[in-house]
Amino acid sequence: MRLDYLTIFPEFFDVLGISLLGKAVDNGIVDIHAHDLRTWTHDRHRTVDDTPCGGGAGMVMKPDPWGEAFDDLLGADPDPSVHVVIPTPSGTPFRQDDAAQLSHADRIVFCCGRYEGIDHRVIDYASEHWSVHELSLGDYVLNGGEVAALAMTEAIVRLVPGVLGNPESLSEESYSQDQEGLLEYPVYTRPASWRGWDVPEVLMSGHHGHIAQWRREQSRELTRRRRPDLLTDE
Numbered sequence: 001m002r003l004d005y006l007t008i009f010p011e012f013f014d015v016l017g018i019s020l021l022g023k024a025v026d027n028g029i030v031d032i033h034a035h036d037l038r039t040w041t042h043d044r045h046r047t048v049d050d051t052p053c054g055g056g057a058g059m060v061m062k063p064d065p066w067g068e069a070f071d072d073l074l075g076a077d078p079d080p081s082v083h084v085v086i087p088t089p090s091g092t093p094f095r096q097d098d099a100a101q102l103s104h105a106d107r108i109v110f111c112c113g114r115y116e117g118i119d120h121r122v123i124d125y126a127s128e129h130w131s132v133h134e135l136s137l138g139d140y141v142l143n144g145g146e147v148a149a150l151a152m153t154e155a156i157v158r159l160v161p162g163v164l165g166n167p168e169s170l171s172e173e174s175y176s177q178d179q180e181g182l183l184e185y186p187v188y189t190r191p192a193s194w195r196g197w198d199v200p201e202v203l204m205s206g207h208h209g210h211i212a213q214w215r216r217e218q219s220r221e222l223t224r225r226r227r228p229d230l231l232t233d234e
């Protein structure tokens, strides 16, 4: 899997060289390239923004640098197997299903906007050539798409075979299919008693059936309280 990041702050993506993602890069499972969008500017000030047509506050990212970056990175031939991800507050919510779908991609290009956003013609042009995903990490305001791109990257890449040491752990996580899309149950480890708080007895019983039932009940109760929207049968 090759991941490209178009951004005016490429140093944001230096962190992808550490921990599990760093190992995936070292093992050749993932190939990461961060690009400074200003590479594709031609004026003395390396300008990437301009005032919004129709007026309004702030600045809009000019289309030209993006178009020239696409030309260099992807060429002009349409290829639906290339996924262009645009983190944006106006996108559809990024969910585990999106991470699962994108984990099968061979090529993902993250376009990280700043200011008031990217000239919409860039998205229109990209949509004619590649598979475009305008995705939102959440309903809050960030200064740009870089932090969201990092979070999406982790959610996607950890699902790629060979990245996680123990793929079994994927099946018991929140939102995973094996968890019926429910929130993950509370977890405990040693000591059995800590500052007056004890590990639930059932977890110390060694009775796997009872433990599995307790965990299912905990997941459902937690989901009912915190995320009733995830419950499909209520």
Ligand SMILES: Nc1c(O)cccc1[N+](=O)[O-]
Residues within 6 Å of the ligand: 087, 088, 089, 135, 136, 137, 138, 139, 140, 141, 142, 143, 144, 145, 148
């Ligand atoms: N929320 C937000 C933003 O304010 C700017 C860029 C991307 C996002 N997002 O993906 O959620």
